[in-house]
Amino acid sequence: MHEMSLAEGVLQIVEDAARASGDDAFLRVKTVFIEIGQLSSVEPDSMRFCFDAVTRGTLAEGAKLEVIEVPGEGLCFNCNKTVPLAALYDPCPACGGYPVQPTGGTEMRVKELEVE
Numbered sequence: 747m748h749e750m751s752l753a754e755g756v757l758q759i760v761e762d763a764a765r766a767s768g769d770d771a772f773l774r775v776k777t778v779f780i781e782i783g784q785l786s787s788v789e790p791d792s793m794r795f796c797f798d799a800v801t802r803g804t805l806a807e808g809a810k811l812e813v814i815e816v817p818g819e820g821l822c823f824n825c826n827k828t829v830p831l832a833a834l835y836d837p838c839p840a841c842g843g844y845p846v847q848p849t850g851g852t853e854m855r856v857k858e859l860e861v862e
């Protein structure tokens with residue numbers, strides 16, 4: 747389950763942000779907003795589960811993981827259009843051609859932290 751190492755990466759970002767802020771107000775992380783691309787092969791549900799597991803005993807314990815799903819997008823080399831892409835290696839939905847180079851929705855990243 748590669749979501750576990752991804753969740754650890756998210757926690758790392760949260761802890762770094764807390765340290766960098768040097769702010770006493772940064773006591774507790776309430777919500778972590780992450781973007782998960784449709785083509786990133788990250789499962790939002792297992793991401794939530796792993797995040798709960800790795801944040802136990804940290805300043806992010808009890809924080810809610812808010813997942814923003816980003817739709818996949820690709821550039822078709824056949825018709826040269828930017829098209830919605832539901833899965834990697836899918837044919838172009840516009841012309842049925844190959845290959846479609848993924849241009850969006852391929853990443854998972856931390857978007858925002860809500861603290862109190």
Ligand SMILES: [Zn+2]
Pocket residue numbers: 822823824825826827838839840841842843
């Ligand atoms: Zn096409």
